Amino acid sequence: MSVRYNDGSTPVGLDVGTSRIVAAWPDESGYVFRSQLNSFVTLPGSRFTETVLRKENVPHTLRGSEIFVQGNESERFADLTGGEIRRPMQKGFLNPEEPESHTMMQGLIASLVGTARHARQKLFYSVPAAPPGAVDTLTFHEATLKQMLSDLGYDAKSVSEGLAVVYAELESANYTGIGISLGGGLCNVCMSYLAVPVISFSVPKAGDYIDASAATVTNEYANRIRLVKENEFRLDGLHQEKAHQVIGVYYEDLITSLVGTMKEVFSQSRSLPRLGRPIPLVLSGGTAMPAGFRDRFEQTIRGVEFPVPLSEIRLAENPLTATAKGALIAALSEM
Amino acid sequence: MPAAVHLNPKAPRRPLANWVEWRAGSIQDPVRRLGYLRGSAEYWSKRPIRKALLDAKAQRLSAFLAVCLFFPVPMITDGAASRPGVAESASIQPLPKIWQVEATASHELYSNGLRVEKTFQARPDGPRKFQRWSIATSEREERDTPYGIVFHMTESDAIDYRENNNRHLRRASLGTMEFVRNERAYHFVVDRFGRVFRTVPENEPANHAGNSIWADKTHFYVNMNHSFLGVSFDGQTKGPDGKSTATEPQIQSAKLLTDLLRARYGIDAANCITHAQVSVKPSNRGVGWHIDWASGFPFAKLNLPPNYLTPLPAITMFGFRFDDSYANVASEELQDAISAGETVLRLEAAKRSITPAVYRRMLDRRYGEVRDPNRRPNFAP
Numbered sequence A: 001m002s003v004r005y006n007d008g009s010t011p012v013g014l015d016v017g018t019s020r021i022v023a024a025w026p027d028e029s030g031y032v033f034r035s036q037l038n039s040f041v042t043l044p045g046s047r048f049t050e051t052v053l054r055k056e057n058v059p060h061t062l063r064g065s066e067i068f069v070q071g072n073e074s075e076r077f078a079d080l081t082g083g084e085i086r087r088p089m090q091k092g093f094l095n096p097e098e099p100e101s102h103t104m105m106q107g108l109i110a111s112l113v114g115t116a117r118h119a120r121q122k123l124f125y126s127v128p129a130a131p132p133g134a135v136d137t138l139t140f141h142e143a144t145l146k147q148m149l150s151d152l153g154y155d156a157k158s159v160s161e162g163l164a165v166v167y168a169e170l171e172s173a174n175y176t177g178i179g180i181s182l183g184g185g186l187c188n189v190c191m192s193y194l195a196v197p198v199i200s201f202s203v204p205k206a207g208d209y210i211d212a213s214a215a216t217v218t219n220e221y222a223n224r225i226r227l228v229k230e231n232e233f234r235l236d237g238l239h240q241e242k243a244h245q246v247i248g249v250y251y252e253d254l255i256t257s258l259v260g261t262m263k264e265v266f267s268q269s270r271s272l273p274r275l276g277r278p279i280p281l282v283l284s285g286g287t288a289m290p291a292g293f294r295d296r297f298e299q300t301i302r303g304v305e306f307p308v309p310l311s312e313i314r315l316a317e318n319p320l321t322a323t324a325k326g327a328l329i330a331a332l333s334e335m
Numbered sequence B: 001m002p003a004a005v006h007l008n009p010k011a012p013r014r015p016l017a018n019w020v021e022w023r024a025g026s027i028q029d030p031v032r033r034l035g036y037l038r039g040s041a042e043y044w045s046k047r048p049i050r051k052a053l054l055d056a057k058a059q060r061l062s063a064f065l066a067v068c069l070f071f072p073v074p075m076i077t078d079g080a081a082s083r084p085g086v087a088e089s090a091s092i093q094p095l096p097k098i099w100q101v102e103a104t105a106s107h108e109l110y111s112n113g114l115r116v117e118k119t120f121q122a123r124p125d126g127p128r129k130f131q132r133w134s135i136a137t138s139e140r141e142e143r144d145t146p147y148g149i150v151f152h153m154t155e156s157d158a159i160d161y162r163e164n165n166n167r168h169l170r171r172a173s174l175g176t177m178e179f180v181r182n183e184r185a186y187h188f189v190v191d192r193f194g195r196v197f198r199t200v201p202e203n204e205p206a207n208h209a210g211n212s213i214w215a216d217k218t219h220f221y222v223n224m225n226h227s228f229l230g231v232s233f234d235g236q237t238k239g240p241d242g243k244s245t246a247t248e249p250q251i252q253s254a255k256l257l258t259d260l261l262r263a264r265y266g267i268d269a270a271n272c273i274t275h276a277q278v279s280v281k282p283s284n285r286g287v288g289w290h291i292d293w294a295s296g297f298p299f300a301k302l303n304l305p306p307n308y309l310t311p312l313p314a315i316t317m318f319g320f321r322f323d324d325s326y327a328n329v330a331s332e333e334l335q336d337a338i339s340a341g342e343t344v345l346r347l348e349a350a351k352r353s354i355t356p357a358v359y360r361r362m363l364d365r366r367y368g369e370v371r372d373p374n375r376r377p378n379f380a381p
Helices: A047-055 A072-081 A101-113 A135-151 A161-169 A207-218 A222-231 A242-268 A293-302 A322-332 B016-025 B030-046 B050-055 B061-070 B163-183 B248-265 B313-318 B324-329 B332-351 B356-371
Strands: A012-016 A020-027 A030-037 A040-044 A060-063 A066-070 A122-127 A155-160 A177-182 A187-193 A196-203 A279-284 A310-315 B100-103 B107-110 B115-117 B130-134 B140-143 B148-153 B188-190 B196-198 B213-215 B219-222 B228-233 B272-274
Touching: A012 A101, A012 A161, A012 A322, A020 A101, A020 A322, A030 A072, A030 A101, A030 A322, A040 A072, A047 A060, A047 A066, A060 A101, A066 A072, A066 A101, A072 A222, A101 A135, A122 A135, A122 A161, A122 A322, A135 A155, A155 A161, A155 A322, A161 A177, A161 A187, A161 A196, A161 A279, A161 A322, A177 A242, A177 A322, A187 A242, A196 A242, A207 A222, A207 A242, A222 A242, A242 A293, A279 A293, A279 A322, A293 A310, A322 B030, B016 B030, B148 B248, B163 B188, B188 B248, B196 B248, B213 B313, B228 B248, B313 B332, B313 B356, B324 B332, B332 B356
Parallel strands: A012 A122, A122 A155, A177 A279, A279 A310, B115 B196, B148 B228, B148 B272, B188 B228
Antiparallel strands: A012 A020, A020 A030, A040 A066, A060 A066, A177 A187, A187 A196, B100 B107, B107 B115, B130 B140, B130 B219, B188 B196, B213 B219
């Protein structure tokens, strides 16, 4: 089927995550992705700095005496200046404690997807499932993102993060199975039956929880813990360094909480369709990437008599882009 | 449970879901398939039918459809459905490897214990050859191996299965075999004692299905004397006590025979169905012209999924109708499948923004195209 509109433009998939925003487009060989860290850092304003940033194509905003450096480069500048990066989102939603949240998100999204070529250009963006007691937050978050994307000219629609994982990975199972996106702020779980979300919920423990908890114990910056976690940490070996040991402890806690909540929700649900056969489960997101995570997760879920028979538990083909790809596939399906 | 868990009451339920899944399976492009599934979901979320499908168990079918047609009823997805779905194959055992142990002029013996008697086998009359249609491409294909099994009941006299009736039972069995051989009526007959008789060579057609329609995930089959093997139980679908007269030895032998045929020809378990599910009458576009095994077929004991739940392709693909006489003899599962078939037909009509009556006329024409060797019908969703 054609993946382009008459003017050559294409639908867009957008994963709006707490720690990363990933955009996806179709191309002749499959999909292309671009991502930015969903963070920013402030620098003292100067004409020289501003010129350098512009020359290097670093997303930034000049306001008064400050420069806001957004996206991937914010991490490097935070390291250089020895400060913590600031986050427009927190625990899956727009950060209510961050006064620049809205402006920074707008800038980041615009730098990734640009403006729409025409009013019918579809853009599907991911939203988390509501964690306990946060329904109103979800409504506000979803509406705010829709407004931002509509302002850029897109025909924007939301798709649940877990469902997007199913769309990206479970085509061979007719989009029936469980998708879990383990991001920075939340773990989003969605069970889909023939592409229809049957159960969706989120668990407010994810990568940021590990970073913050381990940072407190080790007296390190959370940002430094995150780098260790993403670049060196393994869940399938013995840990010599203290930081690794502490991260391992909080990973165990996260997996136990996630599996425990899943068991509780699925056991108590009266909406489960009778599937009759085991269904696949896919793990995605940066938090699922350390070596050994999948095995540890499988060991835990197989040990709790999970009420839904699972045929396989696997990592997404590319855990960092699965949600954006799923959102794009949803957009393509509406062409 | 967390307070904000989102439970969707709009998920499709079987047997409608079976149909949707089957239809989706014929769409190769994953994005188009997702579009189809999401479109279907959008439809059934607006037109709740779940409750109606559940109610069909308790109501007369005609009354149920009248309710369906005029009153949208709330859908319930409480997970309380008691019957397993068609695709529920958790209890289906993999087929064992079966080989021929012995072959004589009078019988064949197989490694699973099956003994096939050849004493009533008709003379060769020419090999089978038939066409089947690809749902995805509408192409016709010439084939010469069977793709399924249609189970029949001879509906002959039901003599009480007791020791002191041995003589009557044996005599009745012989009479049935002679009749079946002369008529070339089935490929196999399983008599009341569980003896398996091959009555028509397996590579030839038998006159067992007549006007009939079935479909699997990729192809559909019309007039299935050639394309499906006919296996008949000697007895009645509804004996004096209202239940089938099939004996345990018959069921055990039928299982061994089904295992052998499935293994030998690679037959999909979903293509093992009963005559009542496939039989049609073209002149009035009615399903259920023959009603043997309209209820009570022991699918589970034959290591088969509950295929009664499959919406009838005659309804969903060609718009055939049913009447109360058929609905009244159908099992609860088959009634549900008929209801689901009707619902699917309305769903497809709504997606095309036409009335069910107009859509049915389109399907009538499609049936005519299928029977015309020079036409090429289009089955793409």
